[in-house]
Amino acid sequence: xxxxxxxxxxxxxxxxxxxxxxxxxxxxxxxxxxxxxxxxxxxxxxxxxxxxxxxxxxxxxxxxxxxxxxxxxxxxxxxxxxxxxxxxxxxxxxxxxxxxxxxxxxxxxxxxxxxxxxxxxxxxxxxxxxxxxxxxxxxxxxxxxxxxxxxxxxxxxxxxxxxxxxxxxxxxxxxxxxxxxxxxxxxxxxxxxxxxxxxxxxxxxxxxxxxxxxxxxxxxxxxxxxxxxxxxxxxxxxxxxxxxxxxxxxxxxxxxxxxxxxxxxxxxxxxxxxxxxxxxxxxxxxxxxxxxxxxxxxxxxxxxxx
Amino acid sequence: xxxxxxxxxxxxxxxxxxxxxxxxxxxxxxxxxxxxxxxxxxxxxxxxxxxxxxxxxxxxxxxxxxxxxxxxxxxxxxxxxxxxxxxxxxxxxxxxxxxxxxxxxxxxxxxxxxxxxxxxxxxxxxxxxxxxxxxxxxxxxxxxxxxxxxxxxxxxxxxxxxxxxxxxxxxxxxxxxxxxxxxxxxxxxxxxxxxxxxxxxxxxxxxxxxxxxxxxxxxxxxxxxxxxxxxxxxxxxxxxxxxxxxxxxxxxxxxxxxxxxxxxxxxxxxxxxxxxxxxxxxxxxxxxxxxxxxxxxxxxxxxxxxxxxx
Numbered sequence: 001x002x003x004x005x006x007x008x009x010x011x012x013x014x015x016x017x018x019x020x021x022x023x024x025x026x027x028x029x030x031x032x033x034x035x036x037x038x039x040x041x042x043x044x045x046x047x048x049x050x051x052x053x054x055x056x057x058x059x060x061x062x063x064x065x066x067x068x069x070x071x072x073x074x075x076x077x078x079x080x081x082x083x084x085x086x087x088x089x090x091x092x093x094x095x096x097x098x099x100x101x102x103x104x105x106x107x108x109x110x111x112x113x114x115x116x117x118x119x120x121x122x123x124x125x126x127x128x129x130x131x132x133x134x135x136x137x138x139x140x141x142x143x144x145x146x147x148x149x150x151x152x153x154x155x156x157x158x159x160x161x162x163x164x165x166x167x168x169x170x171x172x173x174x175x176x177x178x179x180x181x182x183x184x185x186x187x188x189x190x191x192x193x194x195x196x197x198x199x200x201x202x203x204x205x206x207x208x209x210x211x212x213x214x215x216x217x218x219x220x221x222x223x224x225x226x227x228x229x230x231x232x233x234x235x236x237x238x239x240x241x242x243x244x245x246x247x248x249x250x251x252x253x254x255x256x257x258x259x260x261x262x263x264x265x266x267x268x269x270x271x272x273x274x275x276x277x278x279x280x281x282x283x284x285x286x287x288x289x290x291x292x293x294x295x296x297x298x299x300x301x302x303x304x305x306x
Numbered sequence: 307x308x309x310x311x312x313x314x315x316x317x318x319x320x321x322x323x324x325x326x327x328x329x330x331x332x333x334x335x336x337x338x339x340x341x342x343x344x345x346x347x348x349x350x351x352x353x354x355x356x357x358x359x360x361x362x363x364x365x366x367x368x369x370x371x372x373x374x375x376x377x378x379x380x381x382x383x384x385x386x387x388x389x390x391x392x393x394x395x396x397x398x399x400x401x402x403x404x405x406x407x408x409x410x411x412x413x414x415x416x417x418x419x420x421x422x423x424x425x426x427x428x429x430x431x432x433x434x435x436x437x438x439x440x441x442x443x444x445x446x447x448x449x450x451x452x453x454x455x456x457x458x459x460x461x462x463x464x465x466x467x468x469x470x471x472x473x474x475x476x477x478x479x480x481x482x483x484x485x486x487x488x489x490x491x492x493x494x495x496x497x498x499x500x501x502x503x504x505x506x507x508x509x510x511x512x513x514x515x516x517x518x519x520x521x522x523x524x525x526x527x528x529x530x531x532x533x534x535x536x537x538x539x540x541x542x543x544x545x546x547x548x549x550x551x552x553x554x555x556x557x558x559x560x561x562x563x564x565x566x567x568x569x570x571x572x573x574x575x576x577x578x579x580x581x582x583x584x585x586x587x588x589x590x591x592x593x594x595x596x597x598x599x600x601x602x603x604x605x606x607x608x609x610x611x612x613x614x615x616x
């Protein structure tokens with residue numbers, strides 16, 4: 001187990017480095033410069049600014065200058081666009097917000113999704129089965145950037161229950177988390193139902209029932225552990241999806257999270273901020289995938305980690 | 307008497323050869339039965355058939371419709387923002403453009419991007435997977451290791467960077483989206499080919515000394531068609547969703563052309579006062595994605611009866 005985690009961590013570091021290098025090359029060779037959008041900048045001033053940020057040097061030297069301090073003491077460098085702020089500061093402000101939103105969204109997805117899936121599997125071929133399953137099919141097909149605005153129109157504008165956007169009051173968490181969570185709840189519900197149906201037909205469930213275990217105990221203690229395995233297998237891609245889903249959600253709801261900064265930074269050619277956010281996203285996705293695999297192995301002893 | 311009535315019927319002819327032994331008439335249908343079976347199974351899934359019909363209707367409407375509607379990009383300020391009427395079925399937008407015409411033209415772009423990028427992913431994925439699976443050994447190990455490595459990358463981030471840095475253009479969009487989606491296709495096809503490689507007809511082809519390219523193109527690829535078709539049906543909505551996602555962020559299809567994603571983006575900006583600008587394109591995209599997903603599920607059940615239904 002530890003050997004598996006160690007080798008996967010090494011692999012993740014390799015992938016992150018590859019992603020960072022590719023991004024670096026892509027950003028440097030793309031047309032445009034961070035200082036294009038400044039108004040009326042004379043060539044001398046522009047040259048001065050580029051010199052200040054080391055952009056006048058050859059690309060390989062810029063590469064060394066960027067990765068050197070990053071590896072030595074985790075310094076992501078100064079932001080090109082938000083003057084006087086370092087990338088580390090911006091990430092420090094934005095990351096907790098994105099984390100919190102991802103956490104609530106995952107909570108919504110797991111409770112609603114697994115709950116609906118278990119219910120559907122226990123009441124197979126009744127209204128309690130096909131209603132949630134049809135809803136989940138709809139949920140998978142309606143993109144979050146349609147659901148989000150529709151929820152805003154309904155609950156914020158017409159009913160006035162929530163703020164239209166922002167991330168200040170506790171109530172501001174509700175709509176973004178629901179929007180992102182619903183989508184994955186739909187997937188989880190279908191996966192849970194399938195997994196539960198398979199487990200419920202097995203002998204050990206019949207044995208448990210024969211021994212007189214209550215229905216609740218049979219479902220929660222015996223069946224659920226095997227029934228949620230498909231959900232856990234899908235957890236890696238789902239977590240990655242929740243991370244990238246933050247690009248859309250944070251744009252729709254004007255949340256100052258990491259996804260929004262990434263898009264803005266790319267549009268602004270804010271090289272260091274792009275690099276910082278990309279490195280963070282790549283590491284996050286790698287680590288979350290690893291976490292999902294470990295969780296899967298823990299729940300299902302038949303899965304061999306190697 | 308009932309007995310008499312029965313005797314008037316022509317007696318059965320038990321010695322007539324059953325049609326299944328009629329080799330001559332059966333020969334032309336060799337290999338036909340899988341598809342016939344699949345078609346029969348698919349037809350029984352009524353909702354999947356409805357979805358299929360609906361998709362054909364949408365495609366025809368989007369590709370032929372714009373010939374008969376108004377110019378989707380024609381601005382007329384006199385009809386600046388009107389709610390749906392008989393003249394403008396879906397109303398007009400903030401530039402006085404007819405939304406119905408724009409939804410149809412946008413659908414054409416969305417479907418085209420979905421189809422073209424899927425073809426890109428199909429060609430790369432099928433070739434890559436077949437070669438890896440057929441050659442096996444070290445070549446396979448290296449090729450699949452590469453797929454694993456690329457799989458671990460947050461590809462959508464690269465697509466976003468590409469679109470931002472090199473500008474919005476159609477060709478880049480196809481290639482970028484197709485390049486993301488071929489990985490799964492390659493894995494599926496490789497699995498199929500690994501199983502096929504050990505079958506007798508491939509061994510026979512090898513023994514006959516057929517060139518590898520001929521074995522790959524004539525014998526292997528046609529036999530992977532079932533899973534490939536199913537996965538293709540599911541790739542189209544995935545890519546359309548990606549395109550809409552990019553267009554929603556303002557990074558997809560370049561203006562003044564519209565796709566469903568850009569229309570949703572525009573609609574979301576003015577949804578407070580004019581909700582129909584969001585509602586109609588959103589509905590069009592959602593229903594199309596739903597139909598494609600459902601048809602893909604139905605095809606999977608039809609082509610592979612062993613696959614569990616959820």
